[in-house]
Amino acid sequence: MERKVNIVGVPSEIGAGTRGASLGIEALKVVGWNRHIPLFKQYPIQYVPHENDVLYEESSFQHARYIDAYTRIADGISREIEKSLHSYTRNVVLAGDHSTAAATIFALMRAYPNKRLGVVWIDAHADMHSPYTTPSGNMHGMPLALALGEDNLACKRNEPKKETIECWNKLKNLAGGRHILSQDIVFIGLRSFEAEEAFLIEKHHIPHISVEEVRYHGAEYTVNRALNYLGSCDILYVSFDVDSMDSSISKGTGTPVANGLTAEEAKKINCLLCENEKVVCWEMVEINPMLDDKGNRMAEVAFDILQASIDALEKAAAVVPS
Numbered sequence: 001m002e003r004k005v006n007i008v009g010v011p012s013e014i015g016a017g018t019r020g021a022s023l024g025i026e027a028l029k030v031v032g033w034n035r036h037i038p039l040f041k042q043y044p045i046q047y048v049p050h051e052n053d054v055l056y057e058e059s060s061f062q063h064a065r066y067i068d069a070y071t072r073i074a075d076g077i078s079r080e081i082e083k084s085l086h087s088y089t090r091n092v093v094l095a096g097d098h099s100t101a102a103a104t105i106f107a108l109m110r111a112y113p114n115k116r117l118g119v120v121w122i123d124a125h126a127d128m129h130s131p132y133t134t135p136s137g138n139m140h141g142m143p144l145a146l147a148l149g150e151d152n153l154a155c156k157r158n159e160p161k162k163e164t165i166e167c168w169n170k171l172k173n174l175a176g177g178r179h180i181l182s183q184d185i186v187f188i189g190l191r192s193f194e195a196e197e198a199f200l201i202e203k204h205h206i207p208h209i210s211v212e213e214v215r216y217h218g219a220e221y222t223v224n225r226a227l228n229y230l231g232s233c234d235i236l237y238v239s240f241d242v243d244s245m246d247s248s249i250s251k252g253t254g255t256p257v258a259n260g261l262t263a264e265e266a267k268k269i270n271c272l273l274c275e276n277e278k279v280v281c282w283e284m285v286e287i288n289p290m291l292d293d294k295g296n297r298m299a300e301v302a303f304d305i306l307q308a309s310i311d312a313l314e315k316a317a318a319v320v321p322s
Contacts, residue, residue, distance in 0.1 A: 004317035005310055006088040008081050009045040012073060013052055014066040015099025015139035018254045020290030022052050022096045027252075027289040027299035028306065039307055045094065048080040049073060063131040063160040064168060070139055071167040074103045078174055081107035085280065090313040092306075093283040097254070098127060099139040101239050102146035104283055106174035108237055112280075117180055118233030119147075120226050120273060122188045122266070123241040124257040126197040128152070131160040131168055133196040140254075140286075145200075146171055149179035155196035182206060184233055186226045188214070188269065189244035192257045211261055219268035227276060236278040240270055241286050242302055252298025253286045263301045270305055274312035277319075282309055 013021040032039045051069040059065040081104055084091050093104050108117050129141045130151045149172045182204030190208050207229050214222045230236060245266050247256035274282055284306060292298050
């Protein structure tokens with residue numbers, strides 16, 4: 001059977017606060033090799049360039065660390081993902097840190113200019129900071145703000161320098177000034193965010209399906225509710241950060257948070273979403289084997305979710321005309 005799914009590898013980690021997320025894809029490969037599962041032979045990864053070597057030097061951009069390097073690579077990442085979206089019915093993005101999700105979203109908007117894009121954000125964090133509001137300066141906390149074109153000046157706490165603002169504004173225009181709509185985002189598993197992000201969530205009435213709701217109602221309810229929220233959207237993108245899972249599982253990630261999803265809940269939610277005919281892109285991010293105190297456990301759990309999600313994408317593509 002001709003495959004309908006393509007994998008794009010984005011091993012950038014310049015947006016994270018710790019090193020090692022660029023090794024997440026290799027950690028997944030080790031799992032496949034150890035289990036004698038030729039997943040990455042069947043689905044060769046198409047890698048995009050990165051600039052991780054800039055991490056050897058301290059960034060001069062306090063309120064958006066390494067935003068200069070991010071600006072240099074973001075358009076290239078977005079263009080490569082856009083090519084894959086044009087060539088394949090379903091696409092998987094395996095990325096290092098979550099900052100590059102903005103490039104993925106802009107790629108989707110360029111590839112489908114006449115389609116309304118919905119975003120399912122499965123993450124412990126909201127990732128809606130801007131250089132004006134960030135407490136850390138790490139860009140993996142900013143991709144949704146970029147995709148929304150949201151500065152959140154109402155909650156301004158920082159004074160970014162001119163060069164930072166120039167880069168930020170350039171990044172916001174990666175899709176020619178187009179941005180996702182706030183009503184086209186759904187959070188699943190959100191439980192760690194700052195007041196500035198809470199302000200935006202409340203301002204835009206962005207729905208959130210909590211871990212408690214997932215546990216009480218189940219994965220099917222969770223997915224149906226998310227799809228109902230995004231019912232007006234033509235295509236869907238699912239971004240799965242492994243830190244959405246509980247910290248007892250997700251030790252091998254940069255920002256683990258307690259009281260998260262179980263591995264089985266995460267697997268079911270992602271698979272059910274990938275079975276939906278509107279999902280054209282599924283993304284997994286933030287596996288960091290350098291932080292894993294359980295060997296390669298995080299990648300082992302993530303590999304199971306990846307394999308099951310690809311199977312779901314293939315099945316959906318086989319029954320729905322491209």
